[in-house]
Amino acid sequence: KNEVEQSPQNLTAQEGEFITINCSYSVGISALHWLQQHPGGGIVSLFMLSSGKKKHGRLIATINIQEKHSSLHITASHPRDSAVYICAAKSNFGNEKLTFGTGTRLTIIP
């Protein structure tokens, strides 16, 4: 079992739909990242959170530390949101490394 698991692996939706991507982790963490990766490899950090909820534009990230679960939501989805979304857990043991999920490939159809 991977230490960080995401679901779904692939998600196709119509433009305008509300999107939810889930992330569960089994390790102790100091923070959880949500990242966006476009074709070509570049990774953009969307959020780093250790509790509660963060919002940036149409993106919302939540985390429940007790349940070891985080969600990324996209409201009013748009084709330009099509990308791979990756959650990554930062260890709380001080070595700073990120353990990544395998990603969710999101495709928004116009």
Added chain:
Amino acid sequence: GAGVSQSPRYKVAKRGQDVALRCDPISGHVSLFWYQQALGQGPEFLTYFQNEAQLDKSGLPSDRFFAERPEGSVSTLKIQRTQQEDSAVYLCASSLAPRTEAFFGQGTRLTVV
């Protein structure tokens, strides 16, 4: 520069060749990480520097992999005697301090033929 810069963006190496991949972190960032991302997979941790000190190299897959950051800024990941299984995207990330947000470079796509 404004972001993390990696070079080259693409590298094709013949099996057995040595390669060197460069990472220029954001100026002033203390922490630097190298990750390896195989096709269709999430990135996997390779190594971590705090300034010039390599604090964790537990993810380096073999002794053919070597990373350095001699002056606490630019880092080089060297792979000796490359093998086909080394083909991957190599990602570098930096953060201002421990426990702060990490910023990623565009990656170097290495193809070993």
